Amino acid sequence: xxxxxxxxxxxxxxxxxxxxxYVASLKSGETITADQISEAGEYPVYGGNGHRGFTSRYxxxxxxxxxxxxxxxxxxxNYASGRFWASEHAIVVDTHGKSKVRWLGELLRxxxxxxxxxxxxxxxxxxxxxxxxxxxxxxLDTQRCIADYLDRETGRIDALMAAKxxxxxxxxxxxxxxxxxxxxxxxxxxxxxxxSGIPWLGMIPKHWESKRSKWxxxxxxxxxxxxxxxxxxxxxxxxxxxxxDVSDKPTSPEELIxxxxxxxxxxxxxxxxxxxxxxxxxxxxxxxxxxxxxYRPANNCDPRYYTDLFTTELLQxxxxxxxxxxxxxxxxxxxxxxxxxLSFWFPAPPLNEQHDIVSYISIETERLDALRTTTxxxxxxxxxxxxxxxAAAVTGRIEGVIxx
Numbered sequence: 001x002x003x004x005x006x007x008x009x010x011x012x013x014x015x016x017x018x019x020x021x022y023v024a025s026l027k028s029g030e031t032i033t034a035d036q037i038s039e040a041g042e043y044p045v046y047g048g049n050g051h052r053g054f055t056s057r058y059x060x061x062x063x064x065x066x067x068x069x070x071x072x073x074x075x076x077x078n079y080a081s082g083r084f085w086a087s088e089h090a091i092v093v094d095t096h097g098k099s100k101v102r103w104l105g106e107l108l109r110x111x112x113x114x115x116x117x118x119x120x121x122x123x124x125x126x127x128x129x130x131x132x133x134x135x136x137x138x139x140l141d142t143q144r145c146i147a148d149y150l151d152r153e154t155g156r157i158d159a160l161m162a163a164k165x166x167x168x169x170x171x172x173x174x175x176x177x178x179x180x181x182x183x184x185x186x187x188x189x190x191x192x193x194x195x196s197g198i199p200w201l202g203m204i205p206k207h208w209e210s211k212r213s214k215w216x217x218x219x220x221x222x223x224x225x226x227x228x229x230x231x232x233x234x235x236x237x238x239x240x241x242x243x244x245d246v247s248d249k250p251t252s253p254e255e256l257i258x259x260x261x262x263x264x265x266x267x268x269x270x271x272x273x274x275x276x277x278x279x280x281x282x283x284x285x286x287x288x289x290x291x292x293x294x295y296r297p298a299n300n301c302d303p304r305y306y307t308d309l310f311t312t313e314l315l316q317x318x319x320x321x322x323x324x325x326x327x328x329x330x331x332x333x334x335x336x337x338x339x340x341x342l343s344f345w346f347p348a349p350p351l352n353e354q355h356d357i358v359s360y361i362s363i364e365t366e367r368l369d370a371l372r373t374t375t376x377x378x379x380x381x382x383x384x385x386x387x388x389x390x391a392a393a394v395t396g397r398i399e400g401v402i403x404x
Contacts (some may be wrong), residue, residue, distance in 0.1 A: 029086030075113030
């Protein structure tokens, strides 16, 4: 890498190696209970993974690097400024004004401190271990140049990543709209509409019917007597997949006796998570959890069309409103019971139109998904570029000079 604009040498011969404890002091934060943290307040609270909320008191004032001390993400780097509370799950790094905070923070980030975690069950980093690490330390003016350089260059990269992230949001919105419009309005924008008579649905094409779910689906509750069939698991992004493909937990045939059978073309619904869209078409014969609902479609409906319909936000809201059981709001043990599901009214386009809608959705979502994949790859490359830039700058591996 080269940065050759002006007069701030990065790879000066005056760099030296020192243990971290001689560059800054390191100390765990102070204990604070969940009851003492609120959504709003005077002083921010920082834990091992960053900002947690607010409280009425503070433990520190100034500019500091924070290292996550406990948990799977221990070793991550955050910054805190002004007055704030640092919890016991964070290590506070205080340079006492002798080093640039941004330079030191990015150097520590490049060191992947998570590798020094000392426990598998509850990962954690000991202050004593981190304090003994040797780091390359440039003169203070070079630290300042590095910090300014990183502010500029990472700012540009961050702006690009933010634009790409926004593009991902637009693609996701477009994908949802494509599916919702197709399954509720059809493919012809000029077709006459009529009131469906279904409160959550509104207008539908005039030639479509409205049918009760029990006329379109029959619940299947057939249980395995041997447990020899393939166990299928329902996953949000993958649909119904063999359990062994997504889990390391083995199952024995004895454990699967009493599980529900499902066959190709049937619709499987996780009754507790129907409102999250955890619904899929069965791709192969097998078994599913006894708590799932299995529905066999009638001859006059394409189960692919109804699977697309059931995973829209419109239907998720409906399923949520009609789920019953223990709990309220967004939590609790609420289930979409079969008697409720089979009482719903749904749009029923002609069968050939259902096929056309499914084909259209497949083509359009495949195109949008390809754009998403390309964008995600670009973001990954930008993150790699950002990490490499930081690592090179804070360790003096950039040749030449950077703008002062």
